[in-house]
Amino acid sequence: MPRSTSREATVRPTGEGGTETQAKELCLRLLTDRARSRAELSERLAKKGYSADISERVLDRLSEVGLVNDADFAQQWVQSRHTxxxxxxxxxAMELRRKGIGQEHASEALAQIDxxxxxxxxxxxxxxxLRTLSVDDRDRAVRRLVSMLARRGFSQGMAFEVVKEQLDHLGDDTDGMFDDG
Known part of the structure; x- marks a missing residue:
């Protein structure tokens, strides 16, 4: 059994998750790194052993004062991750679901991206x-570019259209560059 440090012993008494004040301090520390959803904070509190009752009270209070707001979090997350x-x-949408954001807040946030x-x-x-990709083999380039967009959550139809358009544009830019004329 690993020994606990004196800091751990003062933060969390043996057999308990900790006090409401300690739970609030943990949440505030987590919120200084980045905004977090209520579900993320709840999960972290549970991992640290805080009771559901304490977690609920702390998260309710943080929500009341505006430090935890899933709608704002979703808006910020979508804007940042898209940009x-x-x-x-x-x-x-998948990321928001993993963060515990409800469908209503997720839909509102995603609506900002047309x-x-x-x-x-x-x-x-x-x-x-395309600046770093060899397009000697057009089919291979198309596969790689469409795959890249698919991994980032773009629809297959849009990915193919954009890739074709950009490769055609690239072809237009290089036409005549290597002519002997």
Whole structure:
């Protein structure tokens, strides 16, 4: 049995999850890293051994003061992950589900991304990838680019359209560059 440090002994008395104050402090520490959903905080409190009653009271209080808000969390998460990680709606919906966000909040957050925004982001991702990808074998390039977009949660139809469009555009840009004329 591993020995506990003196800090652990003061934070969590033997046989108990800890006090409401300690649970609140844990949540506040977690919230300083990044916004978190209520379900994420609840899960972390449970892992640390806090009772459901204490967790519920702490999370209710944090919600009352506006530090825990699943609707705001979902909006921020979708905006950030779409903009900076290049995630499509399908991938974002799965991430929100894993974070414990309800369908209503997830739908509202995902509504901020329209099909034109999603297509534009997919186009940016393909254009960036094409700078480092060899297109000697067009079929292979198409497979790799469509796979990249699929992993990021973009629909297959949109992925094929964007990839074809970008490869055609790339072909237009290189036409005549290697002519002997």
């Amino acid at each position: 900076y990680s290049g995630k499509g709606k399908r991938a974002l 099909s034109e925004d999603e297509r534009e982001r997919a186009t940016e991702l393909v254009a960036k990838k």
